[in-house]
Amino acid sequence: MYDKVVQSAEYIKNRLKLSPEIAIVLGSGLGDLVDSLTETEIINYEDIPHFPQSTVAGHAGRLVIGKLKGKSVLIMQGRFHFFEGYSMKEVTYPVFVMKLLGISNLILTNACGGIKESFSPGTLMLIEDFINLMPSNPLIGVNDERFGPRFPDMTEPYNLELLQVARNAAEKLSIPYGEGVYAGFQGPYYETAAEIRMIRNHGADAVGMSTVPETIAANYLGMKVLGIACITNMATGIQKVKHSHERVIEIAKKASSDLSLLINAVVEEMK
Numbered sequence: 001m002y003d004k005v006v007q008s009a010e011y012i013k014n015r016l017k018l019s020p021e022i023a024i025v026l027g028s029g030l031g032d033l034v035d036s037l038t039e040t041e042i043i044n045y046e047d048i049p050h051f052p053q054s055t056v057a058g059h060a061g062r063l064v065i066g067k068l069k070g071k072s073v074l075i076m077q078g079r080f081h082f083f084e085g086y087s088m089k090e091v092t093y094p095v096f097v098m099k100l101l102g103i104s105n106l107i108l109t110n111a112c113g114g115i116k117e118s119f120s121p122g123t124l125m126l127i128e129d130f131i132n133l134m135p136s137n138p139l140i141g142v143n144d145e146r147f148g149p150r151f152p153d154m155t156e157p158y159n160l161e162l163l164q165v166a167r168n169a170a171e172k173l174s175i176p177y178g179e180g181v182y183a184g185f186q187g188p189y190y191e192t193a194a195e196i197r198m199i200r201n202h203g204a205d206a207v208g209m210s211t212v213p214e215t216i217a218a219n220y221l222g223m224k225v226l227g228i229a230c231i232t233n234m235a236t237g238i239q240k241v242k243h244s245h246e247r248v249i250e251i252a253k254k255a256s257s258d259l260s261l262l263i264n265a266v267v268e269e270m271k
């Protein structure tokens with residue numbers, strides 16, 4: 001895999017004028033941030049050697065690179081989910097490429113269901129920690145020490161300094177936010193009410209189908225991660241109506257402008 005990642009990274013480097021230092025993965029419906037970039041360059045996933053290809057119709061599937069608050073950033077518009085049938089290595093392949101591009105800070109965003117009582121649709125939750133309930137993870141298999149250690153530490157999956165930068169930014173901008181633990185399910189069905197009761201009792205504050213694999217890979221690779229989850233609905237059994245993907249996207253789109261403001265402010269403060 002190492003050689004493939006090198007080839008993907010070389011292709012991207014050769015196409016770009018900028019050399020990005022920060023990467024941002026945008027979750028479903030959370031695309032506004034792209035409009036904040038200047039000196040924008042775009043690379044479609046399909047053009048990058050060895051890069052996984054998007055399956056979902058209407059999902060962008062591209063890297064958008066540009067300047068944000070004076071820093072060079074790389075945005076992933078469209079991520080790969082385990083429930084789509086990708087292997088964990090494919091889901092996290094872009095994170096490995098980011099590492100070889102020299103990126104050391106990763107901001108992961110997503111749309112998810114809220115469990116904590118104080119949350120409501122539209123709340124942005126800064127992720128403190130995760131619970132991996134997916135049946136696998138991206139580090140399974142023979143380890144390549146060029147990427148990272150066999151037994152990586154997960155004491156601080158979300159970097160405490162970045163978390164503080166995000167809190168300060170949210171407060172300065174008066175953006176309401178919460179904090180909590182994100183539980184990652186495989187999906188693609190929305191969890192049962194019993195599953196939500198179980199994970200609530202185990203300390204989960206939000207639930208979704210992404211973010212955890214990328215967090216694991218980034219920590220393994222020695223990158224600092226900030227996670228921002230957009231609560232688009234309350235989890236099964238907490239909200240009294242059935243889930244709808246359309247509603248999830250509608251709420252995410254509404255929250256997208258706050259998220260964009262927040263990320264602008266975070267990037268500005270990042271070292």
Ligand code: HPA
Nearest residue numbers: 111112113207208209235
């Ligand atoms: N569960 C899992 N994933 C989700 C949810 C949810 O309630 N809402 C948005 N993504």
